[in-house]
Amino acid sequence: MKTSYDHIVIGAGALGSAAAYRLAKDGHTDVLVLEQYELGHTRGASEDHSRIIRHTYHSTVYTALTPAAYAAWDEVEDETGLQVVFRVGGLDLAVTGTPGERELDGYRASLAPLAAQGVTWENLGADEIRSRWPQWRIGDDVVGLFQSDGGILDVRRATAAHIALARARGVEFAPGTTVLGLSSTDRQVTVSTSRGEFTAGSVVLCAASWTPTLLPGLGVDWPITLSQEQVSYFATPHLRDFAPDRFPMWIWHGDSFFYGFPVYGEVAVKAARDMSGRFVTQETRSDVPDPAETELVAAFLRDRLPAAAGPELVSKTCVYDMAPDREFILDHVPGHPRIVAFVGGGHAAKFASLLGEILAELATTGTTTHPIHAFRADRPALTDPGFVPSFRLAAAVR
Numbered sequence: 001m002k003t004s005y006d007h008i009v010i011g012a013g014a015l016g017s018a019a020a021y022r023l024a025k026d027g028h029t030d031v032l033v034l035e036q037y038e039l040g041h042t043r044g045a046s047e048d049h050s051r052i053i054r055h056t057y058h059s060t061v062y063t064a065l066t067p068a069a070y071a072a073w074d075e076v077e078d079e080t081g082l083q084v085v086f087r088v089g090g091l092d093l094a095v096t097g098t099p100g101e102r103e104l105d106g107y108r109a110s111l112a113p114l115a116a117q118g119v120t121w122e123n124l125g126a127d128e129i130r131s132r133w134p135q136w137r138i139g140d141d142v143v144g145l146f147q148s149d150g151g152i153l154d155v156r157r158a159t160a161a162h163i164a165l166a167r168a169r170g171v172e173f174a175p176g177t178t179v180l181g182l183s184s185t186d187r188q189v190t191v192s193t194s195r196g197e198f199t200a201g202s203v204v205l206c207a208a209s210w211t212p213t214l215l216p217g218l219g220v221d222w223p224i225t226l227s228q229e230q231v232s233y234f235a236t237p238h239l240r241d242f243a244p245d246r247f248p249m250w251i252w253h254g255d256s257f258f259y260g261f262p263v264y265g266e267v268a269v270k271a272a273r274d275m276s277g278r279f280v281t282q283e284t285r286s287d288v289p290d291p292a293e294t295e296l297v298a299a300f301l302r303d304r305l306p307a308a309a310g311p312e313l314v315s316k317t318c319v320y321d322m323a324p325d326r327e328f329i330l331d332h333v334p335g336h337p338r339i340v341a342f343v344g345g346g347h348a349a350k351f352a353s354l355l356g357e358i359l360a361e362l363a364t365t366g367t368t369t370h371p372i373h374a375f376r377a378d379r380p381a382l383t384d385p386g387f388v389p390s391f392r393l394a395a396a397v398r
Contacts, residue, residue, distance in 0.1 A: 007031045036179065087148065108123070226282070228278045
């Protein structure tokens with residue numbers, strides 16, 4: 001292995017693999033991807049069968065990007081012949097008169113600019129929800145928002161596809177290589193690793209929850225919070241009722257933000273609660289699921305989706321890496337114009353292929369035509385010590 005490259009990507013998860021692929025697709029093939037574990041490992045946030053993909057979002061900052069995100073996945077599917085996006089529909093639910101209903105109002109407002117691009121959605125009352133999906137046990141006070149393009153991104157398959165496409169274009173991967181530190185000059189970036197030093201004209205930092213360990217050496221102290229989350233698969237005996245052709249991806253906007261999927265990947269339904277509030281560090285995180293969290297999700301299913309509430313098949317943990325406003329960080333690292341970094345806030349997988357394209361553009365040209373101003377590194381959430389963190393995805397429409 002040589003020690004000098006045009007570009008180095010740190011992290012081979014969903015974002016790093018996408019950046020490597022997009023760099024190579026644009027003709028930049030002298031690329032090294034450094035990964036501290038084996039490719040496809042389970043310690044990060046790019047494992048498991050499914051992630052939500054959707055147009056419905058809390059802010060126009062994201063709906064401005066969703067059409068391009070879907071198009072980017074279409075490119076991957078066309079090039080590989082593999083399906084990574086499954087449009088099973090997305091259903092958002094809330095009880096009338098609650099903050100959850102106001103969140104749905106925000107989602108509708110954020111969708112409105114997409115109508116000109118042919119994106120449609122439906123507002124549903126309780127009777128219509130029960131008629132179309134009798135699996136739900138809801139009262140007359142529940143309302144819904146349905147968008148037919150919502151569904152499942154197979155994140156494991158998508159990441160593997162990005163890796164294969166990058167390798168086919170000459171990108172080199174170095175698993176089992178831990179990055180120990182970074183430094184930069186106006187001419188190059190030096191990456192210190194467990195296998196020695198490497199240099200590059202630019203570095204793309206996609207280290208997810210390990211990002212905070214690398215920033216201090218660059219003189220940067222972004223207030224990134226890590227939260228340990230988990231998902232559970234429940235072995236429903238009613239498989240046909242929850243097959244992807246009969247049941248959508250769903251989000252429940254209540255006091256807790258529950259979400260789930262039809263049967264996919266495992267012979268079970270997958271469900272979870274967003275933002276458990278179990279804040280950790282890399283030293284205190286655990287891969288052991290919390291039975292109390294599993295029971296919380298199971299109790300929700302017993303109450304609202306009783307036919308889905310089978311025995312626990314398996315539960316898995318992961319870690320969110322979040323800015324105080326839980327928006328993405330997508331920018332050059334301050335003081336280091338040759339280093340581009342990304343922090344995903346626990347909701348970036350659906351955008352991964354597009355974000356890889358943007359990261360590649362920032363690394364090679366310094367700019368992008370995609371609207372990413374809200375994700376800049378000099379915003380108040382990252383620079384104002386008095387900024388009050390808010391980790392629920394329910395910001396006002398901008």
